[in-house]
Amino acid sequence: MMGKLFPTQDIGSLPKAPWLLSFLRGKEITSSDFEHLRKWVRVSGFEEESQTLSLLAGPRTAEAKENVRKLASMFSVRFLESTGLDYVYDGEANRIEMYEHPVRNSDGFQFHGNVRSFDNKYYRKAACVGKVGFRKPYHLDEFLTVKQYARKGIKVPVTGPYTIAEWSFNEFYQKRLTPAYTDLRKLKHEAKREFVLDVAKEIIRPNLEALVEEGASWIQFDEPAVTTKPDEVPLFVEAFNESTAGIDCKFSVHICYSDYRVLYPHITDLRNCSQLALEFANRDGKKSLSYDQLDLLNEYDDHREIGLGVVDVHVDDVESPELIRDRILHATKILKDPQRIYVNPDCGLRTRTWDIAHAKLCSLVRGAEMARQLIA
Amino acid sequence: MEAHLTGIFPRSDQLVEATRAADRGKATQQDVDNAVHLDVRKLLDLQRTAGLDLLVDGQLNWQDLFRPFSELFFGIHPGRLARWFDNNTFYREPIVTDKVAFRGNGLRRYFQSQLVREQTGLKAILPGPFTFAVMSQNNAYQTLADLVDDLAHATKDTVAKLVSLGYRCVQFNDPQLCYKGSSQDAWVLARNAYDTCAKGAGAVTVLHTYFGDAGPVTGELLNFTVDYIGFDLYSTSLESVAQHDCDKGIGCGCVDGRNSLLESPEDIRSLISRVAEKLNPKDLFLCPNCDLEFLPYTVAEKKLQLLGSAKRLVSQQE
Numbered sequence: 001m002m003g004k005l006f007p008t009q010d011i012g013s014l015p016k017a018p019w020l021l022s023f024l025r026g027k028e029i030t031s032s033d034f035e036h037l038r039k040w041v042r043v044s045g046f047e048e049e050s051q052t053l054s055l056l057a058g059p060r061t062a063e064a065k066e067n068v069r070k071l072a073s074m075f076s077v078r079f080l081e082s083t084g085l086d087y088v089y090d091g092e093a094n095r096i097e098m099y100e101h102p103v104r105n106s107d108g109f110q111f112h113g114n115v116r117s118f119d120n121k122y123y124r125k126a127a128c129v130g131k132v133g134f135r136k137p138y139h140l141d142e143f144l145t146v147k148q149y150a151r152k153g154i155k156v157p158v159t160g161p162y163t164i165a166e167w168s169f170n171e172f173y174q175k176r177l178t179p180a181y182t183d184l185r186k187l188k189h190e191a192k193r194e195f196v197l198d199v200a201k202e203i204i205r206p207n208l209e210a211l212v213e214e215g216a217s218w219i220q221f222d223e224p225a226v227t228t229k230p231d232e233v234p235l236f237v238e239a240f241n242e243s244t245a246g247i248d249c250k251f252s253v254h255i256c257y258s259d260y261r262v263l264y265p266h267i268t269d270l271r272n273c274s275q276l277a278l279e280f281a282n283r284d285g286k287k288s289l290s291y292d293q294l295d296l297l298n299e300y301d302d303h304r305e306i307g308l309g310v311v312d313v314h315v316d317d318v319e320s321p322e323l324i325r326d327r328i329l330h331a332t333k334i335l336k337d338p339q340r341i342y343v344n345p346d347c348g349l350r351t352r353t354w355d356i357a358h359a360k361l362c363s364l365v366r367g368a369e370m371a372r373q374l375i376a
Numbered sequence: 377m378e379a380h381l382t383g384i385f386p387r388s389d390q391l392v393e394a395t396r397a398a399d400r401g402k403a404t405q406q407d408v409d410n411a412v413h414l415d416v417r418k419l420l421d422l423q424r425t426a427g428l429d430l431l432v433d434g435q436l437n438w439q440d441l442f443r444p445f446s447e448l449f450f451g452i453h454p455g456r457l458a459r460w461f462d463n464n465t466f467y468r469e470p471i472v473t474d475k476v477a478f479r480g481n482g483l484r485r486y487f488q489s490q491l492v493r494e495q496t497g498l499k500a501i502l503p504g505p506f507t508f509a510v511m512s513q514n515n516a517y518q519t520l521a522d523l524v525d526d527l528a529h530a531t532k533d534t535v536a537k538l539v540s541l542g543y544r545c546v547q548f549n550d551p552q553l554c555y556k557g558s559s560q561d562a563w564v565l566a567r568n569a570y571d572t573c574a575k576g577a578g579a580v581t582v583l584h585t586y587f588g589d590a591g592p593v594t595g596e597l598l599n600f601t602v603d604y605i606g607f608d609l610y611s612t613s614l615e616s617v618a619q620h621d622c623d624k625g626i627g628c629g630c631v632d633g634r635n636s637l638l639e640s641p642e643d644i645r646s647l648i649s650r651v652a653e654k655l656n657p658k659d660l661f662l663c664p665n666c667d668l669e670f671l672p673y674t675v676a677e678k679k680l681q682l683l684g685s686a687k688r689l690v691s692q693q694e
Contacts, residue, residue: 112636112671112672112674112675113672113673113674113675114389114392114672114673115386115465115669115670115671115672116386116387116465116669117464117465117466118439118440118457118465118466118467118468119439119468120392120395120396120398120399120439122392125672127636127637166464167464169635169636169637170635170637171635171636171637174635174637175637178643182614182650183613183614183615184609184610184614184632184647185589185610185611185612185613186613188610188635225464228459228462228463228464229462230462
């Protein structure tokens with residue numbers, strides 16, 4: 001892969017396979033579930049079809065569920081590889097969701113109920129009710145499965161410490177510090193800092209160490225919350241550095257749907273971060289090429305790689321390879337260095353159908369190839 | 377010493393399920409309305425039991441602070457999703473497409489006064505005209521000032537109608553005023569807007585600020601023509617509040633709507649003492665710092681009860 005221009009990568013999530021959900025939820029495996037499996041076996045060459053069918057037809061023991069989960073991971077790996085991507089993972093096939101998965105598998109959290117995101121949409125929000133702690137390396141099993149099975153490069157997505165803390169209520173740390181503060185604004189700020197840094201030290205770092213110990217060579221921090229409170233960007237930087245210091249691995253950060261100006265200059269202090277993978281296509285429209293915020297990297301002399309978001313994960317329209325090519329070429333003009341550009345979707349594709357996700361990724365790979373031919 | 381709520385209350389699991397069923401085409405709007413009414417009645421009972429003074433209906437069918445005004449005002453339509461200040465919550469940006477004016481009807485759908493027995497103890501909550509204008513996409517007016525002015529007039533007409541429906545208090549939620557600091561010009565046009573929509577309202581008026589540090593701008597806020605100014609005491613550094621002799625009442629946002637940690641009534645009492653010392657206000661009332669909708673329902677219930685307990689404790693001291 002060394003030297004290849006515009007390597008292509010996934011960002012993380014895919015939709016859950018319908019047969020996996022039916023099996024785990026104790027529902028009947030429908031003909032459409034089977035059809036889904038057969039269809040994508042034909043496309044991806046997934047070799048474990050008969051084993052999967054046999055398990056789906058059998059009793060739903062704990063062992064069978066574990067095996068079906070593992071097969072769902074492998075199925076997603078082949079699905080992603082069949083699009084031609086250079087770097088893949090397993091579509092987060094066995095994570096409940098990017099926030100709930102780490103929180104449910106770590107100590108110190110308790111779910112209190114649902115909170116509105118917008119309109120009639122809600123999400124489950126946990127409170128930190130005790131000192132946070134490491135319970136188990138919650139990504140290790142999936143990583144070992146992917147490592148054994150994948151033919152392409154592997155990048156492991158993990159939810160970053162700032163996002164975990166920002167999306168949780170902070171009871172424990174605020175209560176602990178309450179006697180020391182009369183100013184509640186300062187109290188909240190300092191309690192947040194302790195919370196974020198403890199998530200970094202006590203949860204994320206041991207997870208990273210476990211992954212690297214088993215051979216992970218590239219880990220991506222997903223930090224969608226990082227610009228929610230612009231004055232806390234330095235705290236995100238501190239937490240990232242705390243999590244990764246001294247760990248021998250390539251690290252990158254994925255951020256999306258944000259004004260990236262608020263990241264600078266603070267993120268130039270990220271010490272162990274080789275790449276920023278950012279959403280752009282969503283803000284670009286079909287024709288205009290408004291990847292202007294890439295210029296921030298020039299302005300702040302930031303020479304990291306960029307993971308360039310070239311397909312919008314919130315719409316079903318599949319971007320043409322030509323549009324993707326043009327976006328890559330436009331970014332190349334701004335950054336003036338094609339070697340630094342990786343190509344990816346804006347974000348995880350879990351809200352799209354399998355058909356749309358596949359079509360978008362195939363288009364992305366073709367667009368990158370077209371750009372490569374023009375630049376090489 | 378009074379205590380009341382300040383904004384949108386979370387929906388019960390039953391109401392959430394009704395809205396989801398309606399979204400999937402498995403329930404009717406009437407089913408949702410019935411579930412809303414059940415929730416409003418329960419919330420009114422919770423407030424009575426807790427000993428709160430002015431009752432609110434919880435704005436349980438409001439999708440966000442601005443959405444009802446797409447129906448109640450001419451010239452406004454709901455647009456794209458955008459982040460609601462520094463929260464992991466989103467609102468639909470109002471798109472201003474034409475001259476804004478109050479339509480004159482439709483209020484009863486969003487202000488549930490008909491469900492409240494006590495005709496003297498009702499509080500209505502409206503978006504402040506400044507925040508409304510700044511958080512909108514303005515496709516119709518030459519200047520922000522023109523938009524703020526028309527929103528203020530539409531709000532004034534809305535307030536008059538609410539007063540005729542029996543509301544004793546009208547609160548304007550205007551978080552943008554303190555969020556990131558406002559220019560001198562912005563303060564002037566916001567103050568003018570309140571001269572339009574709040575002066576002579578025929579009801580007690582509250583300008584509630586939240587999500588930002590009101591400390592450095594306390595002097596500006598005290599110049600507004602309202603009876604009370606509400607402070608978010610979890611975002612305001614009391615150290616930055618200059619000593620004032622205040623000729624207004626102060627709404628003390630002393631229960632945190634953005635953290636599930638339950639405050640102790642004793643801590644609230646001590647906080648209120650510090651506010652009283654700093655501002656020497658004409659009157660004080662206790663309230664959450666912001667909407668409780670950022671909390672799960674069961675936690676919001678506990679915070680509501682806590683507000684009542686804190687009120688009793690603080691009142692004993694008076």
